[in-house]
Amino acid sequence: MKIGVLLHGNGVYDGTEIHEAVLTLLALAEVGAETVCLAPNIDQFHVVNHVTGEEMTETRNVLVESARIARGTIRDLASLTSDELDALVMPGGFGTAKNFTRWAFEGPNGPIFEPVRKLIVDMVRLKKPVVGLCMSPTTIAKALEGSGISAHLTVGTDLEDSPYDIAGIAGGMESLGQKAEMKSVREILVDHENRIITAPCYMMDASILEIRDNIKQAIEQMVALLEPAETAA
Amino acid sequence: MKIGVLLHGNGVYDGTEIHEAVLTLLALAEVGAETVCLAPNIDQFHVVNHVTGEEMTETRNVLVESARIARGTIRDLASLTSDELDALVMPGGFGTAKNFTRWAFEGPNGPIFEPVRKLIVDMVRLKKPVVGLCMSPTTIAKALEGSGISAHLTVGTDLEDSPYDIAGIAGGMESLGQKAEMKSVREILVDHENRIITAPCYMMDASILEIRDNIKQAIEQMVALLEPAETAA
Numbered sequence: 001m002k003i004g005v006l007l008h009g010n011g012v013y014d015g016t017e018i019h020e021a022v023l024t025l026l027a028l029a030e031v032g033a034e035t036v037c038l039a040p041n042i043d044q045f046h047v048v049n050h051v052t053g054e055e056m057t058e059t060r061n062v063l064v065e066s067a068r069i070a071r072g073t074i075r076d077l078a079s080l081t082s083d084e085l086d087a088l089v090m091p092g093g094f095g096t097a098k099n100f101t102r103w104a105f106e107g108p109n110g111p112i113f114e115p116v117r118k119l120i121v122d123m124v125r126l127k128k129p130v131v132g133l134c135m136s137p138t139t140i141a142k143a144l145e146g147s148g149i150s151a152h153l154t155v156g157t158d159l160e161d162s163p164y165d166i167a168g169i170a171g172g173m174e175s176l177g178q179k180a181e182m183k184s185v186r187e188i189l190v191d192h193e194n195r196i197i198t199a200p201c202y203m204m205d206a207s208i209l210e211i212r213d214n215i216k217q218a219i220e221q222m223v224a225l226l227e228p229a230e231t232a233a
Numbered sequence: 234m235k236i237g238v239l240l241h242g243n244g245v246y247d248g249t250e251i252h253e254a255v256l257t258l259l260a261l262a263e264v265g266a267e268t269v270c271l272a273p274n275i276d277q278f279h280v281v282n283h284v285t286g287e288e289m290t291e292t293r294n295v296l297v298e299s300a301r302i303a304r305g306t307i308r309d310l311a312s313l314t315s316d317e318l319d320a321l322v323m324p325g326g327f328g329t330a331k332n333f334t335r336w337a338f339e340g341p342n343g344p345i346f347e348p349v350r351k352l353i354v355d356m357v358r359l360k361k362p363v364v365g366l367c368m369s370p371t372t373i374a375k376a377l378e379g380s381g382i383s384a385h386l387t388v389g390t391d392l393e394d395s396p397y398d399i400a401g402i403a404g405g406m407e408s409l410g411q412k413a414e415m416k417s418v419r420e421i422l423v424d425h426e427n428r429i430i431t432a433p434c435y436m437m438d439a440s441i442l443e444i445r446d447n448i449k450q451a452i453e454q455m456v457a458l459l460e461p462a463e464t465a466a
Contacts (some may be wrong), residue, residue, distance in 0.1 A: 012242070012305075013305070018260070019255050023259070025441050050303075053305070067282075067283035068245070069251055072286070076309075140314050209262045212259055
């Protein structure tokens with residue numbers, strides 16, 4: 001199994017959520033997968049001071065900052081296509097909605113970074129599993145807009161505590177032709193037809209233990225989706 | 234249990250090793266500890282591009298960058314003393330040897346950042362456990378220099394693969410009056426007298442699974458050291 005891990009910076013407020021990224025790498029190692037960290041060589045939308053929440057007047061590069069999580073072993077997204085991967089995992093953090101889409105500012109109608117759109121659509125069309133954690137399902141929804149594919153996706157539930165407007169984000173995904181469902185941080189959502197797995201993670205008020213379990217559950221389901229195909233081949 | 238996690242930036246080459254930091258937070262949550270992330274409000278020694286390994290011409294703040302790992306919930310080291318903590322965990326990464334000491338450039342004879350020295354010595358004198366992962370034992374060794382305390386510490390072993398000069402670093406710790414021992418990434422070293430636990434982690438060529446297990450082992454030993462004291466109290 002060669003699994004891509006798509007990163008978008010290094011820090012929850014302007015890049016990849018770090019706990020989710022590391023616990024993804026851990027869960028992938030636990031199932032014996034070969035991991036390929038990926039990120040585009042583009043500037044971040046902005047840089048946020050994670051103590052104050054305020055914007056900083058500097059420029060950082062998504063690939064360079066993501067390399068910190070990957071301990072230097074990372075591939076430029078431009079160097080790789082869906083052919084090389086068996087599955088793709090997308091950890092959360094607001095980088096996905098700032099650097100890949102502009103959802104954090106413009107909602108579902110903003111643009112999407114074309115190489116990310118293409119990778120996601122290619123993976124889904126090839127029936128290779130895509131795992132979207134936390135806020136990443138919004139990027140999947142945006143990528144699938146107009147593709148003719150309507151996937152079942154979750155970013156959490158409005159029945160439990162969340163720092164975010166789960167119903168509003170779900171509505172945004174619906175507006176792009178996708179089917180939004182409500183799931184707690186103890187659950188994952190599996191779209192068997194499209195082989196897309198989504199898990200709420202830190203979209204909900206959750207502990208690192210719950211994040212660990214939510215990601216482990218998603219990765220184990222990814223393996224389960226991959227196994228029948230391998231047996232049949 | 235209220236456990237301090239002392240961070241020194243966000244990335245292995247100029248700050249905290251991210252996997253070690255996150256897996257420390259996970260292991261602490263697993264044993265039911267309350268975690269307090271700490272970092273000093275000082276500039277990093279420098280900033281390293283984690284793709285190329287080259288120095289970048291910018292300035293970053295240790296507290297602000299560490300806050301990315303802590304998801305914004307972090308304390309300025311200056312706001313806290315050893316009284317508040319039951320134990321201290323020091324994840325690795327070269328930040329400890331660049332931002333706390335200058336070991337990465339000057340070896341054992343360089344300076345140490347005084348508030349870090351004081352916190353470590355206070356914890357050890359109070360018999361509160363200190364856990365040093367990866368390169369952090371060099372900072373413990375430097376802090377204990379001239380204190381009259383001679384601790385048993387490890388940064389790995391020269392009998393297995395490591396990207397670093399383990400014997401040279403061990404010699405440096407010895408030159409400061411400490412006792413260096415060789416341990417693999419599958420082992421931890423426990424100095425029962427001084428209640429210091431050290432674990433090699435990424436000082437050795439190791440997988441994220443080995444790092445996870447090495448840290449879990451260290452944290453469980455930390456709990457074991459705390460429990461008799463609590464029972465006696």
